[in-house]
Amino acid sequence: MRSLALACCVAAFATASLAQDVEVRSGRHDDFIRLIVDLPRRMDLKIEQREDIATVIFPDQQLTFDTDPVFRRIARDRILDVTAGPGKSSLEIRLGCRCEVSSFWHDSSLLVLDVRERSDEVLAADTVTEVEFSEQENDRPIDKPRLKLPRNGSSFAASLANSQLQSASPVETPPIKPVDKPAEDKASPNTEIVSEARERLVQQIGRAASQGLLSPRSALKPTIMTKPEAKETTSGGLSVETPEEPSATQPKSIANLRAQSSIDRDFLDVMNRRIGSMQISSCPGDNRIDVGSWGTDAPFAQQVGSLRVVLTGEFDLLNQDAALRLVKLYLYYGFGAEAEMALAQIEQPSDDLALLQSLAEVMEDGYASTNSALTTHLSCDGNISLWAILAYQSLPTDVPIEIDNALRTFDALPRHLRRHLGPTLSRRFLGAGYQEASDKTLRILKRHEETLTADAELLIAESDLAEGEAKQAVNRMNEVVASNSEHSVDALIGLIDAALEAGQTVSFDHAVLAGAYAQEHRGSPLENKLIRAYLAGLSASGAFDQSYEEYSRLATDLPPEALTDIQSQLLHQLTQRADDVTFLRFALLKHSEHQQKLPGPITNATASRLLDLGFPEAARPFLETDTLGDAGRARRILRASAALAEGRPRQAELDLTGVEGRDADQLRAQARSALGDHHAATVLYSSMGEHDRSLRQAWFAEDWNRLVESEDTAMADIAALVSLSENEPDTTPEIPANPKSERVLAHNRELIQQSLAARDTIDAILQRSPSPDTERP
Incomplete structure (x- = not known):
């Protein structure tokens, strides 16, 4: 049991x-x-x-x-x-x-x-x-319903099409029963339609044959259905099976036709001429690029030593197999430069050497050279997908990428390779817009690592910054900077750039540290970035004297594009943070020339502050050149403001040509008022809803009728008095030679009352509104 x-x-x-x-x-x-x-x-x-x-x-x-x-x-x-x-x-x-x-x-x-x-x-x-x-069939199975054409004994075209459709189907179906020709005295209503379709099909086949677009594929003789025993090989190395020939037992199958359009004919002709030079890219197997299996847990010195012992043999001849294994061992440990040196000793070229060369470049530089052996395999399954992604400096957006396969391969790598390649892979995904894949890469790193590398911490900080978590990002960057690792430089640049972008102050110590790193990395690609961070950081910390002094010392060694960028940062920080005296000192002395290359928004802000401080002539150099977009419109507004401040109203109107908006209309009204056209200024202010300014311009224009209708009672009263005195005739009765005392006293009393009312109205106006002599628009 x-x-x-x-x-x-x-x-x-x-x-x-x-x-x-x-x-x-x-x-x-x-x-x-x-x-x-x-x-x-x-x-x-x-x-x-x-x-x-x-x-x-x-x-x-x-x-x-x-x-x-x-x-x-x-x-x-x-x-x-x-x-x-x-x-x-x-x-x-x-x-x-x-x-x-x-x-x-x-x-x-x-x-x-x-x-x-x-x-x-x-x-x-x-x-x-x-x-x-079954698994023996290589072509796509035909699983669509088959078209059934009616036929009769007199239509060779219809029977031919039916026989070809029957022979092309892989599914066994009963033969199509021929449609008998209807009797003449019992004509079917579809007979004429079928006959017309049959004749049209025959005409089209004949036309195609006469144009050379329809030709026999093989000899038109009945043979027995046989399977091909061998495959023909074209000049390009493509195997083509000989098509099966229909048996004579099948109805109307003695002809075998091939149809193509004129476009197909010309296209295939070009392809046939070029197919000999075409190289079909195939995906390498996992065994050819299984980096994780090229080393063991044994000590590095032991593995390298055992290979170096057998690297050279008798007569100092290089052991090619040992050299190849040494290259793979170096790649297993992530030593790209050493792998390239070992590859240079191998004299037998092969496809594997091209793959190994590209892998060495990825390990050393973080990406491979253009047209490397890896970049054509982005859509491949298996291990190659990961290395193809890493081979690109920036991923293309028009090629399908096997992200899941790449992440599985990355997860299976040894720990040291994950730590080395993980941040690079995540940045590659992030740069191409694959945010989810980038996050998955970071999660794989966090799952396997108790303590992340400085590069991984920097990458997480960049991700936090992109998602709006500025505080967390700054904290992580500070930790990377304090770690004094090889990635501290990138973290410091990112920290200063984040502060500048957010309009925050920069620590003076961080700015000085950036200057020390710039001196250390002279001649490297990081030098210009560090100098920019150093000088902009000094300005953002408030050390304007030191920033401009250092700029004068370092400017001679900087390229023009770097100079423009640094000048923009210095001017921006000066405009936003400096006090009035410091701003005027450096803006007039250090930035009075060569402003046409600086960004429009920055020079506009500087010119606006100069205008506010009463220096229109100093603002003019910052507004000389034209710019595009919103900055261009703002620049024309500033030009008009400067022209008004300089007493040139007609130039202000010229600068405002074609500019629309409330701010432009306000400047136009000021220009009209300065030119003495107070009526136009009144209308402009009234259209904008600025009633106080409109009434003031109406006062200057002596438009008493408009003032009488005003809601301001004091202004309406004075306008009524003036209007009454100017428009009405003198109706004061003549005083007789010997008037009675009562009539004289009444007349004088009326004049005194009118004088008191006018005086009260003028006092109310003076109390509620400033005098026109003290405020002119």
Whole structure:
């Protein structure tokens, strides 16, 4: 009994162990969704489709499907769900549309399933519900419904087309029953339509044949169906199978035609001439670039020493195999320069040497040279995808990238290579816009490492800064700067740039440290960046005297583009942070010339501050050249303001030509007022809703009628008095020679009251509004 139980357990374990894991991935295209089934090999399969469910059946197989990656890249619209069917031998695809599932093999083991919308013709025809093909077939299976053309004994074209469609289908179907010619006295209503279509088809075939677009593919003689025994090889190395010839037993199959358009003919002619020089890029196998297996856990000195012992043999001849293994060992440890030196000793060229050379460049510089042996394999599966990504200095955006394969390969690398390459890989993804892939790379680093490298900490700080977490980013950068590592320089530059971008002050100690690093890295690519950080940091810390003194000392060794950038930073910090005296001193002495190359917003801000301080002539050099965009419009406004401040209203109006907006209209009103056209200024201010200024201009224009209608009672009263005295005639009655005393007293009393009312009105105006003599627009 125990033996029987043990045998059952062993059998169950053996059965379970035979089940093979199969990953199902997905990808979205414009008009279809593609599923990739990563099988261990090609195998027999069958597809059954019933309305909204398509089932892919693998007979007599034990497969475990991993469908988790399916919906990482696609939404649940055309495909609602993908699950493993019962019995570990089928895959069910639940459809959310009126779609059809087609399939074909790629490479040696990838099954491709395309899910696309059915066309109107397919929906109207009878759909083939089962498709069967085996692993021996290399071409895409034809699983679309076959077109059935009516034919009769007098139509050779229709029977020919039917016979060709029948022979091209891999699915066994019953032969099409010929349509008998209807009797003349019982004509079918479709007879004329079928006859017309048949004649049109014959005419088109004849026309194509006469133009050379339709020609026999092989001899028109009946033969027995045979399978090709050998493959023909073209000059370009492409193998072409001889097509099968139809048997004489099939109806109307004695002719075999090939149809092509004139575009196809010319295109194929060019391709045939060039195919001999074409090189088909294939993906290298994982065994050719498995960097993680090129070394062991043994001490480095022991591994290198054992190879160096056998590196040279008798007569000092180089052991090529030992040299190749030494190159791979250096790459395993990330020593790119040493690997390049060892590669230079190998004299036998091969494709593997080109791959190793590119890997050495990646290890040493962080990217490979242009047109390296790695850059053409971005879309390849396997280990090569990771190294192809690292080979680019900046990833292209128009090439599909196998990100998941690259991340799996990166995760499987030895710890020292992950620490070395992880920040570079994350930056490569981030620069190409693959934010999620960059985050995944950082998560892999954090999962495996208790303490991250300074480069990884710097990368996380850059990511935090991009996401708006400035405080966390600054803290991480400060830690990297304090670590005094090789990445402290980059962290210091990033720290100063972040402060400048945010408009914050920079620590004087950080600015001085940047100057020390600039002296240390003289002649390196970092020198100009460090000088910029040094001088801009001094200005942002408030040390303007020292910043301009250092600028005068270092400017002679800087290229023109670096000078322009540094001048812009110095002028910006001076305008934003310096007191008035310091600002005027350095703006007039250090920046009075050569301002046309500086950014428009910065020079505009400097000119605006000079105008506010009452120096329109000093502001004019900053406004001489034109610029584009919003800065260009602002510059024209500033020019007009400077012209008004200089007493040139007509020049101000000329500067405002074509400029619209409230600020431009205010300057135009001031220019009109300065020219004495107070009526125009009144209208302009009134259109902008500035009633106080409009009333003042109406006062200057003596427009009493407008002032009488004003809501300001004091202004209306004085306007009414003036208007009454100017427009009404003198109606004061003449006083008789001997008037009575009562009439004289009443008249004088009335004059006194009018005088008191006018005096009260003038006092109210003086109290509520400033005098026109003290404020002129």
